[in-house]
Amino acid sequence: xxxxxxxxxxxxxxxxxxxxxxxxxxxxxxxxxxxxxxxxxxxxxxxxxxxxxxxxxxxxxxxxxxxxxxxxxxxxxxxxxxxxxxxxxxxxxxxxxxxxxxxxxxxxxxxxxxxxxxxxxxxxxxxxxxxxxxxxxxxxxxxxxxxxxxxxxxxxxxxxxxxxxxxxxxxxxxxxxxxxxxxxxxxxxxxxxxxxxxxxxxxxxxxxxxxxxxxxxxxxxxxxxxxxxxxxxxxxxxxxxxxxxxxxxxxxxxxxxxxxxxxxxxxxxxxxxxxxxxxxxxxxxxxxxxxxxxxxxxxx
Amino acid sequence: xxxxxxxxxxxxxxxxxxxxxxxxxxxxxxxxxxxxxxxxxxxxxxxxxxxxxxxxxxxxxxxxxxxxxxxxxxxxxxxxxxxxxxxxxxxxxxxxxxxxxxxxxxxxxxxxxxxxxxxxxxxxxxxxxxxxxxxxxxxxxxxxxxxxxxxxxxxxxxxxxxxxxxxxxxxxxxxxxxxxxxxxxxxxxxxxxxxxxxxxxxxxxxxxxxxxxxxxxxxxxxxxxxxxxxxxxxxxxxxxxxxxxxxxxxxxxxxxxxxxxxxxxxxxxxxxxxxxxxxxxxxxxxxxxxxxxxxxxxxxxxxxxxxxxxxxxxxxxxxxxxxxxxxxxxxxxxxxxxxxxxxxxxxxxxxxxxxxxxxxxxxxxxxxxxxxxxxxxxxx
Amino acid sequence: xxxxxxxxxxxxxxxxxxxxxxxxxxxxxxxxxxxxxxxxxxxxxxxxxxxxxxxxxxxxxxxxxxxxxxxxxxxxxxxxxxxxxxxxxxxxxxxxxxxxxxxxxxxxxxxxxxxxxxxxxxxxxxxxxxxxxxxxxxxxxxxxxxxxxxxxxxxxxxxxxxxxxxxxxxxxxxxxxxxxxxxxxxxxxxxxxxxxxxxxxxxxxxxxxxxxxxxxxxxxxxxxxxxxxxxxxxxxxxxxxxxxxxxxxxxxxxxxxxxxxxxxxxx
Numbered sequence: 001x002x003x004x005x006x007x008x009x010x011x012x013x014x015x016x017x018x019x020x021x022x023x024x025x026x027x028x029x030x031x032x033x034x035x036x037x038x039x040x041x042x043x044x045x046x047x048x049x050x051x052x053x054x055x056x057x058x059x060x061x062x063x064x065x066x067x068x069x070x071x072x073x074x075x076x077x078x079x080x081x082x083x084x085x086x087x088x089x090x091x092x093x094x095x096x097x098x099x100x101x102x103x104x105x106x107x108x109x110x111x112x113x114x115x116x117x118x119x120x121x122x123x124x125x126x127x128x129x130x131x132x133x134x135x136x137x138x139x140x141x142x143x144x145x146x147x148x149x150x151x152x153x154x155x156x157x158x159x160x161x162x163x164x165x166x167x168x169x170x171x172x173x174x175x176x177x178x179x180x181x182x183x184x185x186x187x188x189x190x191x192x193x194x195x196x197x198x199x200x201x202x203x204x205x206x207x208x209x210x211x212x213x214x215x216x217x218x219x220x221x222x223x224x225x226x227x228x229x230x231x232x233x234x235x236x237x238x239x240x241x242x243x244x245x246x247x248x249x250x251x252x253x254x255x256x257x258x259x260x261x262x263x264x265x266x267x268x269x270x271x272x273x274x275x276x277x278x279x280x281x282x283x284x285x286x287x288x289x290x291x292x293x294x295x296x297x298x299x300x
Numbered sequence: 301x302x303x304x305x306x307x308x309x310x311x312x313x314x315x316x317x318x319x320x321x322x323x324x325x326x327x328x329x330x331x332x333x334x335x336x337x338x339x340x341x342x343x344x345x346x347x348x349x350x351x352x353x354x355x356x357x358x359x360x361x362x363x364x365x366x367x368x369x370x371x372x373x374x375x376x377x378x379x380x381x382x383x384x385x386x387x388x389x390x391x392x393x394x395x396x397x398x399x400x401x402x403x404x405x406x407x408x409x410x411x412x413x414x415x416x417x418x419x420x421x422x423x424x425x426x427x428x429x430x431x432x433x434x435x436x437x438x439x440x441x442x443x444x445x446x447x448x449x450x451x452x453x454x455x456x457x458x459x460x461x462x463x464x465x466x467x468x469x470x471x472x473x474x475x476x477x478x479x480x481x482x483x484x485x486x487x488x489x490x491x492x493x494x495x496x497x498x499x500x501x502x503x504x505x506x507x508x509x510x511x512x513x514x515x516x517x518x519x520x521x522x523x524x525x526x527x528x529x530x531x532x533x534x535x536x537x538x539x540x541x542x543x544x545x546x547x548x549x550x551x552x553x554x555x556x557x558x559x560x561x562x563x564x565x566x567x568x569x570x571x572x573x574x575x576x577x578x579x580x581x582x583x584x585x586x587x588x589x590x591x592x593x594x595x596x597x598x599x600x601x602x603x604x605x606x607x608x609x610x611x612x613x614x615x616x617x618x619x620x621x622x623x624x625x626x627x628x629x630x631x632x633x634x635x636x637x638x639x640x641x642x643x644x645x646x647x648x649x650x651x652x653x654x655x656x657x658x659x660x661x662x663x664x665x666x667x668x669x670x671x672x673x674x675x676x677x678x679x680x
Numbered sequence: 681x682x683x684x685x686x687x688x689x690x691x692x693x694x695x696x697x698x699x700x701x702x703x704x705x706x707x708x709x710x711x712x713x714x715x716x717x718x719x720x721x722x723x724x725x726x727x728x729x730x731x732x733x734x735x736x737x738x739x740x741x742x743x744x745x746x747x748x749x750x751x752x753x754x755x756x757x758x759x760x761x762x763x764x765x766x767x768x769x770x771x772x773x774x775x776x777x778x779x780x781x782x783x784x785x786x787x788x789x790x791x792x793x794x795x796x797x798x799x800x801x802x803x804x805x806x807x808x809x810x811x812x813x814x815x816x817x818x819x820x821x822x823x824x825x826x827x828x829x830x831x832x833x834x835x836x837x838x839x840x841x842x843x844x845x846x847x848x849x850x851x852x853x854x855x856x857x858x859x860x861x862x863x864x865x866x867x868x869x870x871x872x873x874x875x876x877x878x879x880x881x882x883x884x885x886x887x888x889x890x891x892x893x894x895x896x897x898x899x900x901x902x903x904x905x906x907x908x909x910x911x912x913x914x915x916x917x918x919x920x921x922x923x924x925x926x927x928x929x930x931x932x933x934x935x936x937x938x939x940x941x942x943x944x945x946x947x
Binding site for chain 3: 013016017019020021023024025027028029030031032034035037038048086100101103104106107108117121122123124125126128129131132133134136137138139140141143147150177180184205230231234235237238239240241244255257258262263268271272273278279282286289290293
Binding site for chain 2: 786842844845847848849850851852854855856863864866867
C-alpha cells in the first residue's frame with residue numbers, strides 16, 4: 001500500500017517537472033537550435049524562404065552548410081556599425097539610467113516604511129502600462145510642435161523649435177525612460193537591506209557623507225547596480241520599438257536591422273545569423289547577470 | 301523550582317517491568333544523505349507521561365519528534381505507538397497530533413476554523429464540532445477570540461490556539477515542538493504550569509521537545525537528554541540533576557564543578573577518587589563500577605559546596621582556596637575561587653539576610669567543604 | 681540635511697520624468713484639435729471615434745483573447761515549474777529547468793520572436809502542426825515567456841511559505857490533495873493573481889514577438905497601434921492609451937492593495 005502510494009507520489013512529482021520542462025524545452029530551447037540551423041542555410045525564393053541544409057537524395061545524406069550569411073555580416077559594414085551602435089547606445093543609456101535611478105532608489109529605500117510601498121508602486125506602475133504607448137507618448141513630447149518645444153518657445157528660451165524627434169537623443173531618452181523601473185527595483189532591493197547603523201558607524205568614525213557613500217553604501221549596493229545595469233543593457237541592445245518610433249534614419253541599431261532583414265528583405269537566413277551573433281554579444285552580460293542573481297539568492 | 305508532573309499519583313511505570321510502554325522507539329536511525337540526524341535511539345514512553353526531549357540545536361530531537369508524527373520515516377529501526385507499527389502510516393492517518401514550533405496556524409482561517417479543522421477532516425457532525433470547539437476555546441480561555449484571525453492575536457494567544465487545535469481530536473499522543481519557545485520569560489513560566497494542568501486533566505501523553513533545561517525540568521515526568529543524534533541519559537528530572545552519568549549531562553543541566561582524577565579506592569557504599577585538581581582524595585558516598593586507576597571526574601554542584609573562613613568540621617572533603625571574585629545575584633551570591641592547583645571553582649550561596657557586613661570578600665583565604673553525598677562520579 | 685534635500689529633489693524630478701509623458705498623453709486625448717499637441721478645447725470626440733474604428737476594436741478583441749489564454753497557460757506552467765524548483769530539492773533536470781525559467785527574462789524580444797517563428801515553420805514542414813500561424817502561435821509564444829515571469833513571482837512567494845502550515849494540516853488528518861486545496865492554494869492566491877496579471881499585461885503589451893509569430897488575419901492591438909503610430913501621432917491613439925492606462929492602473933492598484941492586506945495577515 002505504502003509502496004503504491006510512494007510510487008504514485010513519485011509519478012505526480014515527475015509530472016510536475018515534466019510539463020514545464022517539455023514546454024520550455026520545446027518552445028524556448030529548441031527554437032535556438034532551429035535558429036542556428038537556419039543561419040547556416042541559403043536563402044531562396046521559396047516557402048519557407050530558405051534551402052534545407054541537408055539533402056536526402058539517392059540514399060546519400062549530404063550536408064550543405066553555408067557560412068555565407070556570416071561572411072556577409074562581416075563584409076557589409078552596415079552590420080558591424082549596427083552592432084557597435086547598439087552596444088554604444090545601450091552602454092550610454094545604461095549609465096544615464098543608473099545616474100537617475102540610484103538617487104530615486106536611495107530615497108525610496110530610506111523613506112519611512114508606510115511611504116516606501118507607495119513610492120515603489122509609483123515606480124512599478126508605468127511598467128505595467130503599455131510599453132508601446134509610453135514610447136509613443138514621447139513622440140508628442142519631442143516633435144517639432146510638441147510639448148517641450150511649445151513650452152520652451154512660450155518661455156522665450158528658444159525662438160524656433162529644436163529638432164529632437166528622430167535623433168539618437170530621442171532614442172537615449174526612450175530607453176532611459178522605458179527601462180528606469182528595471183534599474184530602480186534591484187537597486188532598491190540592495191539599498192533597503194543596508195543597515196542604517198553602518199552609515200552611522202561610518203560617520204561616527206569620522207567619514208564625511210561622500211566618503212561614507214563611496215566606501216560603505218556603494219560597495220554594499222554593488223550587486224543591485226550590476227543586476228540593474230544588466231537588466232537595462234541586455235534588452236536595450238536588442239531594442240526595436242524605441243529606435244523604430246523615436247530614432248531617425250541615422251540611428252543604427254541591430255534590432256531594427258534584424259527586423260528589416262526579416263520583414264522587408266525576407267532574408268530569413270541572414271536574419272537568423274544576425275540573431276546568433278547578437279546572442280554571442282550578449283552571452284557575457286547575461287552570464288554577469290546570472291552570477292549576480294545567484295549570489296543574491298545565496299545571500300538570502 | 302522542580303515541580304514534577306504528578307504522574308499517576310506517584311506511580312512510576314518505567315520502574316515496573318510489567319508495564320507496557322505506550323510509545324516504543326526501537327533502534328531508530330535517521331540519515332539525511334550522509335548526515336546522521338538520529339543515531340540508533342531506543343526509548344520507551346508510558347501512557348500519561350509528559351516526556352521531554354532535551355538538547356541543543358541540531359541534536360536530533362526535532363527529527364525524532366517528526367518521525368513520531370509521521371513527517372519523516374526512520375532509515376532503520378521501528379516505531380510502535382500503542383503496540384502498532386507506524387511504518388508507512390502517513391501523518392493524516394495517525395492518532396497523534398503535533399503542536400508546531402512556529403504554531404503553523406492557518407493564516408486565512410479564524411481561530412474557530414483553525415481549531416475545527418481537524419474534526420472537519422474526520423467528518424465529525426457539525427453540531428458536535430461546534431460544541432467541542434466551544435469547550436476547547438474555554439479550556440484555553442479564548443472564548444472572546446473565536447472570530448479573530450491569527451494575525452490579530454498576541455503571541456501567547458496564538459500559542460493557546462495552536463494547543464487547542466492539536467488537542468481537539470483527543471489524540472493518544474501529543475507532540476509539542478518547543479511549545480513555549482516563542483514566548484517571553486514571564487509568560488513562559490505561567491504557561492508551563494498551565495500546560496501541566498491541561499495535560500493532567502486530559503490524561504494525554506505528551507512528548508515535548510525543548511532546548512531549555514529549566515523548562516524540561518519543570519514540565520517533565522521524565523526527560524531524555526540528546527546530543528549528536530543519541531540519547532545520552534533518560535531519567536526523572538531529579539535523577540538527571542543529581543546523578544548525571546556523563547560529563548555532557550552534568551554540564552548541560554545546571555552548572556557544575558568537575559574535578560578530574562583517578563579511582564583510588566572503590567567499595568560497596570563509597571569510593572575515593574584521587575584528584576590532583578582538588579589536591580585531595582575526594583570521598584564519594586556511592587559505589588562505582590570501575591577499576592582502580594581509571595580516569596574519572598567528580599561532579600559537584602556549586603550550591604552543594606560550603607565556603608567558610610575556618611576549616612569546616614564534619615565534612616570529608618575540605619580544600620583551601622582563595623576568593624577571586626564575588627558576584628551578587630540577588631537571591632544568591634556566586635563566588636569564584638582558585639585552588640592551589642590553579643583549578644577554578646564556582647560556589648553559590650543563598651543570601652539569607654538582607655545585608656551581611658561580615659560577608660566573604662575577594663582576596664580572602666577560605667576553605668571549601670562538601671559532603672560525600674554531594675559529589676557524583678562521572679565515568680564518561 | 682542639505683544633501684538629503686538635493687537627493688529628494690532629484691528623486692522628485694525622476695518621478696516627474698516617469699509620469700509627465702503619460703500625463704500629457706491623457707490630457708491631449710481630450711483635445712478638440714487634430715493637432716495632438718496644440719490645445720484646441722476640451723472634447724471627448726476621439727473616444728467616440730475609437731469606438732467606431734472596427735480595426736482597433738477587432739485587434740483589441742484578439743489581444744484580449746490571446747492574453748487571457750496565454751496568461752492562464754503561463755500561470756499553470758509557472759506554478760508547476762516553481763513548485764518543482766522550490767519544493768523538490770535536487771532532481772534530474774533541475775539545473776535545466778532553472779535555466780529555462782530565467783533565460784526568457786533576459787533574452788531580447790527580436791531573438792525570441794524570430795527563433796520561435798523559425799521553429800513553427802520547421803514544425804509545420806515536419807509534422808504539419810501548427811498549420812499556419814495566427815492566434816494559436818501567438819498564444820504559445822506568450823505563454824512561454826509569460827511562464828518565466830510567472831515563475832519568478834511564484835518562486836519568491838513559495839519560498840517564503842511556512843511548510844509547517846501544510847504539515848499541520850496533514851497532522852490534523854488532511855490528505856495531500858486536501859492540503860493543497862485548503863492550505864497551499866489559499867496561501868498562494870495573491871501570488872497566483874499577480875503572476876497571472878503580469879503574464880496578462882506582458883502579453884497584452886507585446887508587439888515584437890507577436891509580429892514575428894503571427895500570420896495573416898491575426899493582428900493584436902499593439903500591432904495595429906504600431907502601424908498607426910508609425911505614421912505619426914493620432915488623437916485616437918491618445919484616447920485608447922488613456923483607456924488602457926486607466927484600466928491597468930485601476931486593476932494594479934486594487935490588486936496591490938489586496939495583496940498588502942493579505943501580506944499583513946500572514947505576517
